[in-house]
Structure formats: C-alpha cells, structure tokens
Amino acid sequence: MDLTLKIWRQANAQAKGKMVDYKVSNISPDSSFFEMLDILNQQIIEKGDDPVAFDHDCREGICGTCSLYINGRPHGPESGITTCQLHMRRFKDGDTIFVEPWRAKAFPIIKDLIVNRGAFDEIIQAGGYVSIGTGGTPDANAIPIPKYDSDKAMDAAACIGCGACVATCKNASAMLFVAAKVSQFAYLPQGKVEAKRRVQAMVAKMDELGFGNCSNTYACEQECPKEISVSNIAKMNREFLSAKLCGQTQE
Amino acid sequence: MSNSIVHYASITKKITMSIIGLFLAIFLLIHLSINLLLLSSDGGKSFAAAADFMGTNIFIQIFEKVLFLAFILHILLGIFLWWYNQSARPIKYVKPNVSTTSSGSKFMIHTGVIVFIFLILHFLNFYLVKIGVVNVPEGAASQHDFYTMAQMLFGNVFYSVVYIISFIALGIHLNHAIQSGFQSLGLEHSKYTNFIKGLSTVYAILIVIGFSIIPIYFLIAA
Ligand code: FES
Numbered sequence: 001m002d003l004t005l006k007i008w009r010q011a012n013a014q015a016k017g018k019m020v021d022y023k024v025s026n027i028s029p030d031s032s033f034f035e036m037l038d039i040l041n042q043q044i045i046e047k048g049d050d051p052v053a054f055d056h057d058c059r060e061g062i063c064g065t066c067s068l069y070i071n072g073r074p075h076g077p078e079s080g081i082t083t084c085q086l087h088m089r090r091f092k093d094g095d096t097i098f099v100e101p102w103r104a105k106a107f108p109i110i111k112d113l114i115v116n117r118g119a120f121d122e123i124i125q126a127g128g129y130v131s132i133g134t135g136g137t138p139d140a141n142a143i144p145i146p147k148y149d150s151d152k153a154m155d156a157a158a159c160i161g162c163g164a165c166v167a168t169c170k171n172a173s174a175m176l177f178v179a180a181k182v183s184q185f186a187y188l189p190q191g192k193v194e195a196k197r198r199v200q201a202m203v204a205k206m207d208e209l210g211f212g213n214c215s216n217t218y219a220c221e222q223e224c225p226k227e228i229s230v231s232n233i234a235k236m237n238r239e240f241l242s243a244k245l246c247g248q249t250q251e
Numbered sequence: 252m253s254n255s256i257v258h259y260a261s262i263t264k265k266i267t268m269s270i271i272g273l274f275l276a277i278f279l280l281i282h283l284s285i286n287l288l289l290l291s292s293d294g295g296k297s298f299a300a301a302a303d304f305m306g307t308n309i310f311i312q313i314f315e316k317v318l319f320l321a322f323i324l325h326i327l328l329g330i331f332l333w334w335y336n337q338s339a340r341p342i343k344y345v346k347p348n349v350s351t352t353s354s355g356s357k358f359m360i361h362t363g364v365i366v367f368i369f370l371i372l373h374f375l376n377f378y379l380v381k382i383g384v385v386n387v388p389e390g391a392a393s394q395h396d397f398y399t400m401a402q403m404l405f406g407n408v409f410y411s412v413v414y415i416i417s418f419i420a421l422g423i424h425l426n427h428a429i430q431s432g433f434q435s436l437g438l439e440h441s442k443y444t445n446f447i448k449g450l451s452t453v454y455a456i457l458i459v460i461g462f463s464i465i466p467i468y469f470l471i472a473a
C-alpha cells in the first residue's frame with residue numbers, strides 16, 4: 001500500500017505546531033498502524049530528521065497509552081479497539097490519513113502526537129480508590145454481591161484511561177472516564193462506604209482541571225476502545241445528586 | 252477560569268439545565284393544547300375562552316412568571332455552557348470529528364438560537380401586545396383578541412414559513428433534549444433506554460406537527 005500521511009508535528013509544548021505531509025510505500029495491509037509509523041520513522045531517521053513522537057507501550061490494547069486521533073476519530077476508523085490494535089487493512093491503497101494528537105485544554109501537548117494525560121491521574125488521586133486496609137486475602141464469598149452489580153462494576157473497571165472519550169467529545173468532557181471510575185466502586189459494597197465523598201471530590205477535580213461539560217452527545221461511548229457505556233454517566237449523576245442532597249459534606 | 256458559575260459543579264449545572272428543560276417541555280404541551288383550539292370551527296370562541304382563562308387565573312399568572320424565569324435561565328445557562336465547552340478545546344482538530352453522536356446533540360446551540368429568535372418575535376406579536384407595550388394590530392378587537400391576531404399573522408406566508416422553520420428547529424432540539432434530560436437526572440436503565448429515546452422522538456414530532464398544522468390551516472383558509 002502507498003499512503004500519504006498528514007501528521008501533526010510540534011517540537012515541544014511551547015512551539016507552534018503544524019501538519020506535515022509524509023509518504024510511505026510498500027506497506028503491508030497486515031501490518032499494524034504503529035508498524036507503519038515505525039517504518040515512517042525509520043525513513044525520517046535515515047534522512048537525519050527528528051522522528052514522529054507518539055505514545056505506545058503494550059501494543060496489545062491493555063495499557064491505554066496509545067492515543068492517536070486518526071481521520072477524525074480517536075483510535076481510528078474501527079470501533080472497540082485502541083490505536084495499537086488498528087491494522088492497515090482498514091485503509092485503502094492511495095489513502096490520505098490525518099494523524100493528530102488528542103485535543104483538550106486539560107491534555108496539553110508534550111511533543112508531536114504525545115499529550116500529557118496527568119489530569120486523569122489527578123482525578124484518580126482525588127478519590128478513585130478505596131482507603132481501607134484490606135488485610136489478607138478475604139474469602140471470595142464473605143460478602144455476597146449480586147451478579148448484576150458485579151458485572152456492572154467489572155464493565156466499568158475495563159476503562160484503561162486512554163482519554164479517547166475526552167478526545168472525541170465536542171466539549172472535551174471527561175465524564176465517561178470519571179463515571180467509569182466512580183461506578184466501578186459505587187456498585188460494590190467495599191466502594192459504597194466512601195461513595196458520596198468520592199463522587200464529589202472526583203467531579204470537583206474534573207471541573208477544576210478545565211474539562212468541558214457533558215452534553216450527552218454520547219460520542220464517548222462510540223469511541224471508547226473498551227465500550228464503556230454512558231449508563232455509567234447516568235449512574236454518576238445519580239450518585240452525585242444523592243451525595244449533594246443527603247450526603248456528608250466534602251472535607 | 253474555573254468551571255463554575257458561582258462555584259456550581261458541572262453536574263449541578265447539567266441537572267439544573269435538565270429540570271428547567273423538562274419543565275419547559277411540559278409547558279409546550281399545555282401551550283399546544285390551547286393553540287389547537289384555534290382549529291375548532293367556532294370562530295375562535297373556545298380559543299378565546301381558554302386564552303381568557305390563561306390571562307386571568309391567578310395560578311396561571313404565577314406560573315407565567317416562573318416560566319419566564321425558566322426561559323431566561325435555560326437560555327443563559329445554555330449560552331454559558333456552550334461558551335465554556337468551546338474553551339475546553341482551544342485548538343481544534345484539523346480533520347473534523349466524524350464520531351456518531353445522538354442526533355441533534357451537536358446543534359443544540361444553533362437550534363436553540365433559532366428558537367430564541369422566534370421567541371422574541373412571538374413576544375413582540377403577542378405577549379407585549381397583551382401587556383400593552385406594543386399597540387394592538389389593526390383589525391384586532393382588543394389586546395386580548397388573539398384569535399384575530401393569529402389569523403392575521405398566519406395569513407402571511409412569510410410569517411408562517413418562519414414559524415414552521417422555528418418549530419422544526421425546536422423539534423431537532425427536543426429530540427435530543429428529552430432523553431438527555433432523563434440521562435442527566437440519572438433516570439436511566441437499560442430496560443427503558445429505547446423507550447425514552449422513542450418517547451423523545453415521538454414528543455418532538457408531536458410538537459413540530461402540532462404547532463405547524465395551525466399556520467397551514469390558516470393559510471389554506473385564507
Ligand atoms: S499501547 Fe497499550 S493499549 Fe495501545
């Protein structure tokens with residue numbers, strides 16, 4: 001396959017970036033998108049230029065590090081996968097492919113296609129944990145949990161924090177991420193203890209960091225590589241409302 | 252700039268927006284049911300009686316003030332949220348987003364603005380006439396003769412077209428808004444998701460058709 005790539009290049013956080021055109025040829029349809037970028041980078045290095053910087057780690061869809069906005073969609077044209085799982089067979093010979101970094105005020109660019117997603121860490125630090133000493137491994141059935149609740153909690157816990165929800169949201173809202181993190185605890189008895197404090201603290205942090213407001217467009221659900229449902233957002237709204245109406249006040 | 256209109260959390264604003272929005276949606280149904288009386292063949296008698304009741308009943312008078320406030324809040328909050336959300340992505344994508352979204356959700360501010368412009372027009376033609384700020388149009392018996400005023404306005408093709416376009420915009424707005432309001436309030440369950448989405452669409456269509464048949468009826472009659 002011969003392709004034209006239009007890639008966002010930006011030397012550092014302060015520099016002014018721009019789209020730069022590249023050509024790659026003889027790309028196998030069976031290679032992954034990242035393998036194609038590796039080939040491109042090899043070409044660039046051989047010319048003595050600076051290779052394109054992009055985030056990746058596991059390359060098997062589990063770590064949430066990869067983050068490319070390809071042809072107007074985070075993680076590219078296929079649903080339910082991360083960028084590292086995208087293969088070139090999804091494109092046609094002669095295609096022009098736009099590759100951009102996640103765009104959001106809360107995710108500043110570090111270099112080229114790499115953005116700083118530290119904002120997500122800050123949200124987790126605000127309350128995305130259970131602060132009780134668990135001691136040794138407890139008996140699995142000591143606390144019975146309804147199947148429905150454990151399924152919902154597990155589904156929410158599938159979030160890998162890649163930020164595709166923010167990247168695709170027209171408001172750059174982090175609601176799906178925060179909702180997944182709030183729900184995974186709120187469905188389980190261990191998490192319920194601190195549920196009211198948690199939801200308020202995490203939402204306050206999310207707001208403080210400059211993410212936009214959710215307007216229920218649901219693009220996040222479409223683009224989430226782990227297919228986290230927007231029903232988690234409704235769950236978080238319920239949690240938030242009940243915390244505000246009859247919860248303890250935030251310390 | 253912190254995400255707070257006087258320090259309210261994003262979800263508080265979202266919930267406020269949806270409560271007001273759903274309240275306005277209920278009001279629309281009441282308004283529609285009265286407007287449909289314009290179609291009865293009694294020369295506007297039943298419509299005049301309903302309008303008279305709405306204009307004199309004390310509860311309705313109080314409701315009117317609440318409604319007015321609700322509109323203002325909904326519009327101001329809508330504009331604020333739109334502005335704030337724009338600022339959450341200062342640098343836009345080169346390739347515009349192509350993700351599938353809830354229909355109409357991308358155009359809430361646009362359809363909202365169209366409806367707002369229509370509301371101003373509506374105020375000039377009716378409410379301000381009723382409270383005596385704008386003169387009673389020639390041909391109408393009094394400032395409460397809404398039947399004649401409606402007849403005259405809808406007799407004008409241009410006005411009727413503007414009216415219908417405004418309601419189509421409102422329909423697009425509502426199609427997203429109703430189910431979105433339920434979601435914001437956390438009233439969601441996988442069992443009912445499709446029902447609520449369907450309800451939203453049916454409601455939106457009902458409003459568009461319900462309001463639009465009135466100018467069409469008057470145009471044909473004229
Ligand atoms: S690199 Fe780990 S999910 Fe893509």
